[in-house]
Amino acid sequence: MNPPCRGPRRVLAIDPSRRGFGFAVLDGPAVLVDWGLKRAKGKGKYLERATALIRRYQPEVLVVERTSDQGCRRRGRALRVIKNLPALARAHHLRIRRISRRMVQRGFSAKGPATKRQIAVTLSSQFPELAPYLPPVRKPWMSEDERMAIFDAVAFAHVSYETWRRERRALSLLSLETPLHYA
Numbered sequence: 767m768n769p770p771c772r773g774p775r776r777v778l779a780i781d782p783s784r785r786g787f788g789f790a791v792l793d794g795p796a797v798l799v800d801w802g803l804k805r806a807k808g809k810g811k812y813l814e815r816a817t818a819l820i821r822r823y824q825p826e827v828l829v830v831e832r833t834s835d836q837g838c839r840r841r842g843r844a845l846r847v848i849k850n851l852p853a854l855a856r857a858h859h860l861r862i863r864r865i866s867r868r869m870v871q872r873g874f875s876a877k878g879p880a881t882k883r884q885i886a887v888t889l890s891s892q893f894p895e896l897a898p899y900l901p902p903v904r905k906p907w908m909s910e911d912e913r914m915a916i917f918d919a920v921a922f923a924h925v926s927y928e929t930w931r932r933e934r935r936a937l938s939l940l941s942l943e944t945p946l947h948y949a
Contacts, residue, residue, distance in 0.1 A: 777863075778825035779923035780816060781915045782847040787812060788915025791823045795927035798893045799823065801916050812847050813854060820858050828855040829926045831918075832864035865922045865929070873925040882910075886917035889924070896920065 776799070781788045786806035791799040800823065806812035820828070830851050855862040874880040874888055883903065890897045901911030 776823060776825045777827045777829055777923045777926060778819060778823060778860075779829035779919040779926070780819075780847075780851060781831065781918040781922060782812070783912045783915035785912060786815070787847065788913075788917075788919045789816075789819055790916065790919040790923050791819070791825065792920070792923045792927070795924055796892075798895065798920065801896065801899075801920060803912060803916060813850065816851065816854055817858075820854070820860070825860060827861045827863050827926065828852075829863045829865060829919075829922045831922065832866040832869075863926045863930075865925050869929065870918075870921045870925050873928055874921065882914060882918070885921050886914065889917055889920050893920070 775793060777792050779790045779792075783803065786804045788801075788803055790801045793799050804812075804815040804819070806815050828851060852862045870885065871880050874885045880888075886900055890900045896916070899913050899916055901913045904910065
């Protein structure tokens with residue numbers, strides 16, 4: 767009998783913001799190892815900061831937003847950052863996982879799309895250590911608080927684990943349905 771197939775142990779998720787990026791490191795879907803904001807102003811600074819995180823935490827997977835999704839609203843610098851991260855992952859022999867905003871909304875909502883605020887509140891209740899970073903309710907005239915990048919990164923990592931688990935379950939069910947042929 768084969769040992770059960772396990773998912774990636776450590777995941778690093780990165781979400782660009784105005785002045786840098788939010789990051790989250792998870793060991794499984796329920797263990798938040800580290801999180802925060804990294805300032806990255808200037809040419810190539812975000813790659814230096816991301817490389818430092820990769821060296822420090824030794825993740826198996828790098829999770830970023832899927833920019834090819836129709837619902838992706840990223841532009842400019844954030845889009846360039848996300849598009850350059852797979853090359854960084856390859857250079858450090860990491861798997862890359864792209865998660866769309868729509869997948870995050872579906873992963874956190876049973877009754878339709880969840881807002882970023884609702885997702886952040888859910889994550890701060892699941893991980894109480896994030897509660898002090900929860901920004902105040904945003905008014906229509908306010909720009910998004912930079913701390914939301916932390917919650918976005920945690921959400922991408924969390925959904926990455928969930929989709930990986932669902933894919934493995936589907937593959938195992940498929941292998942059960944396929945008849946065995948012996949030579």
